[in-house]
Amino acid sequence: MSFQTGDILIKAEGICKQFGAVKALEDVSFTLRRGEIMGLAGHNGAGKSVLIKIMGGVYQPDRGRIWFNGEEVKLHSPRDAQERGYYIVPQELTVARQLSVADNIFIGRDEFASKYSGIVNKKYIYEKAAQLLREFFNIDVDPTVPVGELDTVTQRLIQVVRCLSAGAKVIVFDETTAGLSQRERDKLFQHIRILAEKGIGIIFISHILSEIMEMCDRVTVLREGKVIGIEEVQNLTIPKLIEMIAGREVRTNTCEKVFPAEEVILSVEGLSTKNKRLSNISFQIKKGEIVGIYGLRDQGQTLLLETIFGAYKRTTGEIKLEGKKVKIKSPVDALRQGIVYVPNRGIKTVFPFKSVVENLILQFSNFKESGIFIRERTEKLFVEEIVRKFTVRGYLSIDEKLSSLSGGNMQKVLIARAMILRPKLLMLIEPTEGIDIGAKQEVKELILQAAKEGTAVIIVTSEIDDIIELCNRVIVIRDGKIRNIMEANEENRRAIIEESIA
Known part of the structure; x- marks a missing residue:
């Protein structure tokens, strides 16, 4: 697509x-044109989030100027930016699952309610919601259906239509492909391109560089708060994009797989759960083996790990650890048996406003004999050794809040916290999701190191590359059932994907 000077929707200068x-940002300049898909790339902590939040009125710059549609503006709040057509679609799905499609699109919009009674004209918003979905994405969705009953991509599109119905001219997609399967990503990309064709300016943020290369017209690369380059x-x-992001050549795909021992650590036989969300699951994992679980979203992958961990009750089946049948009725039982579970990074796993120290010693202090940390200094010496071993970086002091760390370093804290317990079995959900390419490689190396030390590892991931690079075998799950167990190698890449969507 060719662009003209008058097509500029946003211009930021000297931010x-x-x-x-x-x-966080030093003399950053940025432009976005009408109908353009602009990639924004950089390590965690490079300044991407700060920049989009300054243009979105969340933060105010210390210096610099911003123009919307050629008019210089001072943004004091997100509402100021939204009034000029700037909206952010975050990584997390921000929909009310129990409300209808129409209610989600027009939530908080009092112009659709009677001035006298306050009652929303349901017939009108149903018709309007259906019209908008057809107009922008050419899809037919029942506007009366609860959003929670729809697939993930359609829920994401409803978020976008909410922005468009309010007059969006610029939409920021901030890591919105995280956790999506390849088929779901392709579907979302198709709809993002439709928006660009209609003249909407798109800012596209992703740590998956192949997505940026596939989707974007231009890319702005940030490193340590500075613009390194803007390229077509x-x-x-x-490789060139990686070098711009990292400031050096980063070696990728260098993982050397670990060959497992013959000893079976975990054996699952005939496991099923209520309502058959999991049905007759059976598999084994050996000492030092890394097994990937792959499938489309919500096919039972996470539920399987939660059931093994005792967070969800199974109706049938048995679990053996090192050949002995074990009863796991709660996560406490699992931890005592040497099973550690690391869910997606988020409120279930971290305390962002607690210090690095407090986050690291949480499980360790809970399950070791009381009194092991006699003094605060002893705690800190212990944590300092751990952060060195697990290459946690980006903090001035280990007393800083965990939220001060980048996503990649936060993930390393979680893995370190798990490995402190010396687990027999380590289970992780999306361990490389939403972190930059350098941090991904370091996290993969930590997982491989755990396997080298004899830990059996299960990872649930939507990243087929992680399956191929890290895992010895892959379990493909569809509709709560194991469809195949195969070697995780390049030769099986296509078969793994096809099995997951057949």
Whole structure:
């Protein structure tokens, strides 16, 4: 697509922002044109989130100027940006699952309610919601259906239509493909392109560089709060983009798989759950083996790990650990048996406003004999050793809040916290989701190190590359049933994907 100077929707010039001693952005300039898909790339902590939040009125710059549609503006709140047509679609799905499609699109919009009674004209918003979905995406969705009954991509599109119905001219997609299967990503990409064709400006943020190369017209690369370059995608290669992001050549796909021992650590036989959400699940995993679980979203992958961990009750089946049948009725039972579970990074797994120290010693102090940490200094010495071993970076002091760390370093804290317990079985959900390419490689190496030390590892991931690079075998799950168990190698890549969607 060719662009003209008058097509510029947003222009930011000389943006600077500092938080305490940390320079988040330094002399950053950025432009977005009508109908353009602009990639925004950089490591965690490079300044991407700060930049989109400054343009979105969440933060105010210390210095710099911003223009919307050629008019210089001062943004004091997100509402100021939204009034000019700037909306962010975050990584997390922000829909009310129990409300209808129409209610989700028009939630908080009092113009559809009677001035006298306050009652919303349901017939009108149903018709309007259906019209918008057809107009923007050419899809027919029943506007009366609860959003929770729809697939993930359609829920994401409803988020987008909510923005469009309010007058969006610019939409930021901030890591919105995280956790989606390849088929779901392809579907979402198709709809994002439709938006661009209709003149909507798109800012596309992703740590998956192949997505940026596939989707974007241009890419702005940030590193340590500075613009490293703005390039046309047609002039880039993935190695060149990696070098711009990292400031050096980053070796990728260098994982050397671990060969497992013959000893079986975990044996699951005939496991089923209520309503057959899991049905007759049977598999084994050996000492030092990494097994991937792959499938489309919500096919039972996470439920399987939660059931093994005792967080969800099974109706039939048995679990054996090192050949002995075990009764696991709760996560406490699982931890005592040497099973550790690391869910998606988020409120279930971290305490962002607690310190790095407090987050790291949480499980360790709960399940070791009381009194092992006699003094605060002993705690800190212990944690300092752990953060060195697990290459946690990006903090001035281990007393800083965990939220001060990048996503990749936060993930390393979670893996470190799990490995402190010396588990027999380590189970992880999406361990490389939403972290930059350098941090991904480091997290993969930590998982491989756990296997080398004899830990059996199960990972649930939607990243087929992680399956191929890390795992010895892969279990493909569809509709709560194991459809195949095969070697995780490049030769089986297509078969793994096809099995998951057949």
